[in-house]
Amino acid sequence: MTIMTRSGARFWWKEELPKNVIYLYKEIGEENWREYTYSERNAERKEKQEFRISEKRYHFIRVPCYIHVFNINSDFLFAGFYITIWSKYGTWYLNWRTDWKHEKFFPRIKNALPLGLLDIADDKAWFTEFCKAYPMKAKGIQKPRGNYLTHCIIDSYGKLIDIELSGEYK
Numbered sequence: 001m002t003i004m005t006r007s008g009a010r011f012w013w014k015e016e017l018p019k020n021v022i023y024l025y026k027e028i029g030e031e032n033w034r035e036y037t038y039s040e041r042n043a044e045r046k047e048k049q050e051f052r053i054s055e056k057r058y059h060f061i062r063v064p065c066y067i068h069v070f071n072i073n074s075d076f077l078f079a080g081f082y083i084t085i086w087s088k089y090g091t092w093y094l095n096w097r098t099d100w101k102h103e104k105f106f107p108r109i110k111n112a113l114p115l116g117l118l119d120i121a122d123d124k125a126w127f128t129e130f131c132k133a134y135p136m137k138a139k140g141i142q143k144p145r146g147n148y149l150t151h152c153i154i155d156s157y158g159k160l161i162d163i164e165l166s167g168e169y170k
Contacts, residue, residue, distance in 0.1 A: 024036070
């Protein structure tokens with residue numbers, strides 16, 4: 001690449017480049033000069049700066065959390081067992097009927113905490129055994145309840161990334 005600076009154009013060509021042009025350049029074998037402007041340079045700098053800022057802001061945090069299982073004893077809406085992840089940074093529902101973003105974690109939890117059940121056991125049996133193995137005081141219509149302490153990994157925006165399970169089989 002060949003570069004012609006502003007002072008070089010003034011010396012060799014005896015002409016002044018426009019004020020918005022930093023320098024002229026051309027690739028080897030080309031005949032026409034192309035302009036490199038301040039707006040192009042500033043756009044490149046801004047893109048580089050935004051990338052670096054986003055990289056600094058986006059990070060992962062390992063925090064303690066609870067796997068919480070409860071049964072809503074009701075004949076009305078939302079009756080049945082539910083499993084959630086609690087932490088100081090948020091609550092994520094793994095099998096909530098209106099939100100399926102985190103449903104991939106439930107099979108991993110069942111696999112890591114088999115509770116003496118076979119893999120073919122249904123979810124309701126697993127929920128019941130979980131509440132027996134890790135009991136928690138009943139609250140209102142949530143009977144039985146259970147929780148298990150573990151760690152989860154979240155990003156800087158509060159999104160659940162992963163759950164650390166010690167007994168997980170791979």
